[in-house]
Amino acid sequence: MKAFQDCYPMKYAHCYGCGRENAMGLQLKSYWNGVDTQAHFTPGMQYSGGVPGHVYGGMIASLLDCHGTASAAAFACRERGKDMTQEANPARFVTVSLSVNFKRPTPQGVELCMRAQLLGVEGRKVRMSLCLLAGDQVCATADMLAIELLPEAP
Numbered sequence: 001m002k003a004f005q006d007c008y009p010m011k012y013a014h015c016y017g018c019g020r021e022n023a024m025g026l027q028l029k030s031y032w033n034g035v036d037t038q039a040h041f042t043p044g045m046q047y048s049g050g051v052p053g054h055v056y057g058g059m060i061a062s063l064l065d066c067h068g069t070a071s072a073a074a075f076a077c078r079e080r081g082k083d084m085t086q087e088a089n090p091a092r093f094v095t096v097s098l099s100v101n102f103k104r105p106t107p108q109g110v111e112l113c114m115r116a117q118l119l120g121v122e123g124r125k126v127r128m129s130l131c132l133l134a135g136d137q138v139c140a141t142a143d144m145l146a147i148e149l150l151p152e153a154p
């Protein structure tokens with residue numbers, strides 16, 4: 001299965017969190033999971049928070065952020081009757097608002113799962129509800145608004 005991030009136009013594929021062209025980045029990969037989307041990632045021990053064994057909050061936000069923008073593109077394509085993974089030059093979305101609710105410490109050393117659920121598409125705006133799980137434990141949730149970049153965007 002092709003990841004959403006593997007469909008990004010080359011000029012927008014350099015993000016630290018999700019750009020396939022960023023050799024030193026996290027290279028997050030997102031996929032369909034039924035009508036929703038998901039991504040998996042196991043943060044290395046360098047991403048510890050104040051207490052060893054817990055992932056730091058910025059990393060949690062990054063994972064939700066990057067999974068969210070990829071999901072926004074896929075959801076918008078689907079709303080327009082298209083499959084993002086079959087598009088030659090799919091739309092690229094950026095985050096304008098991300099509100100994270102940290103529910104419990106996120107453990108290190110385990111694979112984390114990020115999920116996105118579509119709340120609505122309105123023109124260039126995609127609203128989503130996201131969550132980050134360790135096993136069956138929800139560690140963080142988020143509300144996110146992503147906006148489609150205009151073709152003339154830098």
Ligand SMILES: CCCCCCCCCCCCCC(=O)SCCNC(=O)CCNC(=O)[C@H](O)C(C)(C)COP(=O)(O)OP(=O)(O)OC[C@H]1O[C@@H](n2cnc3c(N)ncnc32)[C@H](O)[C@@H]1OP(=O)(O)O
Nearest residue numbers: 012015065066069092093094095096097147149150153154
């Ligand atoms: C990000 C820069 C481009 C570089 C490419 C990066 C690709 C890689 C991405 C990596 C991804 C990884 C993830 C990341 O880390 S993404 C990185 C973090 N995000 C950013 O840097 C985004 C910075 N913002 C912008 O560049 C511009 O604001 C954009 C391009 C998004 C829109 O400016 P543009 O001139 O095109 O459009 P507009 O101003 O007419 O607004 C359009 C509509 O949106 C509404 N609206 C706008 N802002 C907000 C807000 N805060 N809350 C609520 N609503 C907001 C606005 O009211 C309007 O609605 P309406 O009146 O039509 O109803």
